[in-house]
Amino acid sequence: MMNLKEKVCIIGSGNWGSAIAKIVGENTERHSDVFEKEVTMWVYEELVQGEKLTEIINRQHENVKYLPGIRLPDHIVAIPELTRAAAGASLLIFVVPHQFVKGLCDQLRPMIESLQQRTIPIRAISLIKGMSENARGISLISDVIRQTLNIDVSVLSGANIANEVAAEQFCETTIGYRVLDHGMLFQKLFHTHYFNVSIIEDTTGVELCGALKNVVAIAAGFSDGLEYGSNTKAAILRIGLMEMMRLCRLFDPHVKWETFLESCGIADIITTCYAGRNRKCAEAYARTGKPFDVLEKELLNGQKLQGVLTAHEVYGFLESHHAVEQFPLFRNVYRICYEGVKPQELLKGL
Amino acid sequence: MMNLKEKVCIIGSGNWGSAIAKIVGENTERHSDVFEKEVTMWVYEELVQGEKLTEIINRQHENVKYLPGIRLPDHIVAIPELTRAAAGASLLIFVVPHQFVKGLCDQLRPMIESLQQRTIPIRAISLIKGMSENARGISLISDVIRQTLNIDVSVLSGANIANEVAAEQFCETTIGYRVLDHGMLFQKLFHTHYFNVSIIEDTTGVELCGALKNVVAIAAGFSDGLEYGSNTKAAILRIGLMEMMRLCRLFDPHVKWETFLESCGIADIITTCYAGRNRKCAEAYARTGKPFDVLEKELLNGQKLQGVLTAHEVYGFLESHHAVEQFPLFRNVYRICYEGVKPQELLKGL
Numbered sequence: 001m002m003n004l005k006e007k008v009c010i011i012g013s014g015n016w017g018s019a020i021a022k023i024v025g026e027n028t029e030r031h032s033d034v035f036e037k038e039v040t041m042w043v044y045e046e047l048v049q050g051e052k053l054t055e056i057i058n059r060q061h062e063n064v065k066y067l068p069g070i071r072l073p074d075h076i077v078a079i080p081e082l083t084r085a086a087a088g089a090s091l092l093i094f095v096v097p098h099q100f101v102k103g104l105c106d107q108l109r110p111m112i113e114s115l116q117q118r119t120i121p122i123r124a125i126s127l128i129k130g131m132s133e134n135a136r137g138i139s140l141i142s143d144v145i146r147q148t149l150n151i152d153v154s155v156l157s158g159a160n161i162a163n164e165v166a167a168e169q170f171c172e173t174t175i176g177y178r179v180l181d182h183g184m185l186f187q188k189l190f191h192t193h194y195f196n197v198s199i200i201e202d203t204t205g206v207e208l209c210g211a212l213k214n215v216v217a218i219a220a221g222f223s224d225g226l227e228y229g230s231n232t233k234a235a236i237l238r239i240g241l242m243e244m245m246r247l248c249r250l251f252d253p254h255v256k257w258e259t260f261l262e263s264c265g266i267a268d269i270i271t272t273c274y275a276g277r278n279r280k281c282a283e284a285y286a287r288t289g290k291p292f293d294v295l296e297k298e299l300l301n302g303q304k305l306q307g308v309l310t311a312h313e314v315y316g317f318l319e320s321h322h323a324v325e326q327f328p329l330f331r332n333v334y335r336i337c338y339e340g341v342k343p344q345e346l347l348k349g350l
Numbered sequence: 351m352m353n354l355k356e357k358v359c360i361i362g363s364g365n366w367g368s369a370i371a372k373i374v375g376e377n378t379e380r381h382s383d384v385f386e387k388e389v390t391m392w393v394y395e396e397l398v399q400g401e402k403l404t405e406i407i408n409r410q411h412e413n414v415k416y417l418p419g420i421r422l423p424d425h426i427v428a429i430p431e432l433t434r435a436a437a438g439a440s441l442l443i444f445v446v447p448h449q450f451v452k453g454l455c456d457q458l459r460p461m462i463e464s465l466q467q468r469t470i471p472i473r474a475i476s477l478i479k480g481m482s483e484n485a486r487g488i489s490l491i492s493d494v495i496r497q498t499l500n501i502d503v504s505v506l507s508g509a510n511i512a513n514e515v516a517a518e519q520f521c522e523t524t525i526g527y528r529v530l531d532h533g534m535l536f537q538k539l540f541h542t543h544y545f546n547v548s549i550i551e552d553t554t555g556v557e558l559c560g561a562l563k564n565v566v567a568i569a570a571g572f573s574d575g576l577e578y579g580s581n582t583k584a585a586i587l588r589i590g591l592m593e594m595m596r597l598c599r600l601f602d603p604h605v606k607w608e609t610f611l612e613s614c615g616i617a618d619i620i621t622t623c624y625a626g627r628n629r630k631c632a633e634a635y636a637r638t639g640k641p642f643d644v645l646e647k648e649l650l651n652g653q654k655l656q657g658v659l660t661a662h663e664v665y666g667f668l669e670s671h672h673a674v675e676q677f678p679l680f681r682n683v684y685r686i687c688y689e690g691v692k693p694q695e696l697l698k699g700l
Contacts, residue, residue, distance in 0.1 A: 159584035170697050171581035172588065196585070196700075229514035230625035231521035235546070238509070238522065238617040257607075266616055267588040274624065275580035347520050350546075 007036045008189065009089035011104060012096035012127075013043040013057070013078065018067035019166040020095055020127060020190075025073030027189055034188060042085035043078045044096075054078040070166045082107050090122055091189065092151075098130035098141050105148035112149050123182050125154040125175070129210045130306055137317025138251060140207050152179050154186050155203045157210035158263035159271040165195060172196040174264035176206030198262055204252045205259035212247065213269045214307030215314060216240030218333050220273035221282025222343045232347075236329065237273055239350055241266060243327045247314065250321060278307035286343040308337050325349075357386045358539065359439035361454060362446035362477075363393040363407070363428065368417035369516040370445060370477060370540075375423030377539055384538060392435035393428045394446075404428040420516040432457050440472055441539065442501075448480035448491050455498035462499050473532050475504040475525070479560045480656055487667025488601060490557050502529050504536050505553045507560035508613035509621040515545060522546040522613035526556030548612055554602045555609035562597065563619045564657030565664060566590030568683050570623035571632025572693045582697075586679065587623055589700055591616060593677045597664065600671060628657035636693040658687050675699075 008028060010021050021041050028035035043054045048065050056064055057078035061071055079085035086092060086108055094101065112122055128141045142153040158173030165171060173190070175197055177183025183199040191197040200206065219240060223233050241260060248255040259265055273279055281295050290298075292308055315334040318324045324331050328349040335341040358378060360371050371391050378385040393404045398415050406414055407428035411421055429435035436442060436458055444451065462472055478491045492503040508523030515521060523540070525547055527533025533549040541547040550556065569590060573583045591610060598605040609615055623629055631645050640648075642658055665684040668674045674681050678699040685691040 159581050159588070161579065161581050164579035164581045167579070169579045169582050170585060170700075172585045229511065229517070229519045230621045231509050231511050231514045232519050234509035234617040234621040234624075235520060235522045235613065237620055238611070238613060241616065242611070261588070261592070263585065263588060266591065267584040270587055270620060271580045271584040274584075350520075 005036045006034055006091050006185070006189075007089045008039045008091045008093065009086045010039060010041040010076075010093045010095065011082070011086070012094065013041050013053075013063060013066065014095070014097075015066045016127065016160075016162040017041070017095040018063040018070070018072065019162040020093065021076045022070060022072050022166060023192055023195055024093065024189060025076045026192060029073065029075065031188055034185075038075045038077060039073075040085040040089065041076055041078050042082050043080055045080035052080070054080045067162070067166055083111050086111065091185070092122065092124040093127060094124060094141075094145060095127040098128050098132065101128060101141055101144050102132075102148065105145055109148055112151065121151070122149075123152050123154070123179075123185075124149070125156055125186050126207070127156045129157070129214065131208075131211045131310060131313050133313045133316060137320045138313055140204065142203055142207055152182055153203070154178070154182055155207045155210075156186070156190065156197075157206050157268065159267035160263075161271060161275055168194045170194050170196070172198065172263035172267060174206050174259070174262040175199045176203040176259070176264075177201055178203055200256065200259055200262060202254075202256045202259045205248055205255040206262075206264045208248045208251065208255070209244065209259065209264040209268060211306075211310050212244045212314065213240075213272050214276075214278045215311045215330055215333055216244070216269055217272045217276050217278035218282040218305075218307040218311060218337070219329055219346060221279040221284075222286045222333075222336065222346050224279065225283040225286025226343055226346070233273070235350075236346075237269055239329050240273075241269055243329050244269075247318075247327065247330070250323060251317070278305055281305050282307070292337065307333075311337050355386045356384055356441050356535070356539075357439045358389045358441045358443065359436045360389060360391040360426075360443045360445060361432070361436070362444065363391050363403075363413060363416065364445070364447075365416045366477065366510075366512040367391070367445040368413040368420070368422065369512040370443065371426045372420060372422050372516060373542055373545055374443065374539060375426045376542060379423065379425070381538055384535075388425045388427060389423075390435040390439065391426055391428050392432050393430055395430035402430070404430045417512070417516055433461050436461065441535070442472065442474040443477060444474060444491075444495060445477040448478050448482065451478060451491055451494050452482075452498065455495055459498055462501065471501070472499075473502050473504070473529075473535075474499070475506055475536050476557070477506045479507070479564065480660060481558075481561045481663050483663045483666060487670045488663055490554065492553055492557055502532055503553070504528070504532055505557045505560075506536070506540065507556050507618065509617035510545075510613075511621060511625055518544045520544050520546070522548065522617060524556050524609070524612040524614035525549045526553040526609070526614075527551055528553055550606065550609055550612060552604075552606045552609045555598055555605040556612075556614045558598045558601065558605070559594065559609065559614040559618060561656075561660050562594045562664065563590075563622050564626075564628045565661045565680055565683055566594070566619055567622045567626050567628035568632040568655075568657040568661060568687070569679055569696060571629040571634075572636045572683075572686065572696050574629065575633040575636025576693055576696070583623070585700075586696075587619055589679050590623075591619055593679050594619075597668075597677065597680070600673060601667070628655055631655050632657070642687065657683075661687050
């Protein structure tokens with residue numbers, strides 16, 4: 001038997017992608033029996049003060065734009081061409097804004113199809129939060145990767161604000177798998193003493209938790225902006241969790257209840273609803289009355305707010321299932337974000 | 351059939367007891383077909399600026415000492431003698447510090463025994479947080495009431511910081527019952543548009559949640575005092591919830607998983623770990639190193655911190671079940687509170 005090692009490519013290099021690159025780089029070195037030490041990272045090329053970001057990362061070992069102040073392992077190699085970054089990789093980590101996934105997979109497809117005879121199969125894991133819309137209302141990012149590349153895809157999600165992970169503050173995360181061996185392999189790739197990885201056989205539950213919690217965080221932000229107290233906020237989080245659980249089971253009856261008790265469930269709801277940017281922008285919306293696109297410019301440098309997008313996709317899904325009225329919190333968030341309803345209506349019908 | 355109405359007595363008049371008196375008074379008036387409007391409230395008599403507290407409450411309709419600024423319904427009648435307050439009552443609401451329950455029940459016992467031939471039986475509900483110790487490690491407050499008075503006892507617990515409830519901010523709560531009719535009757539007595547009551551057939555789960563969450567809040571306070579971030583705190587809350595669930599099942603295998611998804615479970619953990627006084631004192635402990643009895647004097651007017659007491663009782667229970675090492679968070683909180691271990695050891699072995 002040949003001793004082929006797993007070769008890792010990280011597709012994406014934002015705040016979360018860079019924090020993950022630090023962990024993955026530490027682990028490919030630690031578990032050198034399993035992984036090739038060198039990790040490639042596909043970086044969307046841009047100029048930072050006149051210099052290419054890939055060149056800065058490869059020289060300074062720091063993503064000065066998206067994760068300043070954190071040193072990346074020297075063997076993280078930034079590459080601006082996607083197919084060159086992914087060439088030879090057996091493990092693909094997707095960590096890009098969800099709207100770019102399809103295009104990136106289309107670029108990778110010819111190469112991966114030609115490699116299906118490799119000894120080590122290619123497997124992927126998605127760290128992407130969000131979902132896309134289709135005729136049924138919701139489609140999963142991991143399904144886009146699966147269907148485009150015809151490979152197995154696991155999912156990672158948890159209470160993981162990127163800067164805190166990069167600072168090595170203790171937290172937990174959850175990997176949802178379909179193939180146990182792949183779940184265990186990715187656990188080995190991501191687990192550290194400060195980043196505690198659990199695995200569960202439920203990719204759909206883990207992925208939907210990561211997307212839906214942002215809708216709950218919008219509600220939590222409204223609650224803060226309206227200066228409701230901590231009992232009310234706790235009730236919103238609890239009701240949000242219940243609606244997440246019911247929506248997941250409506251989407252796929254195989255989603256497990258236990259998934260919601262993992263880090264990707266309650267813990268991520270808590271951290272997102274107390275410290276995340278969806279909460280922050282929604283609070284500003286309730287306080288100032290400024291439209292979300294203005295707040296996105298002011299607070300997020302123009303980036304789209306995930307929870308507001310997801311609220312739209314969720315509402316479409318609920319409508320197509322004639323189930324809107326069974327999800328009053330998701331309904332109210334949608335109506336406040338898209339139909340001009342006042343934030344003061346947040347608790348209506350809960 | 352005689353049209354006998356339920357007569358309510360509230361035993362206790364602290365911050366939470368007074369907030370509950372407001373709700374109960376509103377509901378006995380609203381549901382006058384079921385309840386006698388007048389509600390008696392046993393008040394531990396004390397002097398406030400030279401005047402008896404019962405007299406102030408009955409004249410001003412305000413508990414100026416424990417819930418200042420909140421008007422109580424005029425038909426809440428404060429009475430300093432316990433047996434006079436409870437005379438004729440069919441529904442007893444216990445809301446006193448847990449160390450006083452046994453003595454109060456002993457006082458009530460002769461009267462209640464002599465009344466067992468009444469048409470309407472006497473039923474109780476406990477709103478008390480905490481537990482007492484016995485040879486087995488833990489005994490429930492509701493069991494003390496049940497065994498002393500030989501009556502059915504329901505339990506109410508939830509994400510209910512008293513001042514916010516008194517200010518009519520929306521929240522939820524949970525009633526655990528053994529007899530469905532009693533659960534529904536108490537739901538009618540407590541439910542309002544801002545205090546949303548769910549019922550579940552699980553008194554033990556609801557009661558243990560109310561006690562154990564304070565131990566988790568001590569851990570959350572240490573985390574804040576150590577300036578750990580929000581991922582870490584979310585992990586502590588999640589691990590705390592898991593240990594609560596496992597401890598409850600070790601105590602009584604009939605406790606239901608669903609109970610932990612009610613307000614008494616996750617929602618109460620959240621509000622207690624973000625806004626409660628157990629969290630606050632534990633944060634001060636980690637920051638200042640002052641002993642808990644000093645902090646109790648400085649921050650709680652000498653009142654004992656519930657979570658620190660409960661950590662002791664829990665540890666005794668776990669020791670007697672040879673299960674300490676399966677509960678690392680509860681173990682670490684105990685060791686920090688009682689064995690001089692540094693708060694920095696909080697995450698050890700999680």
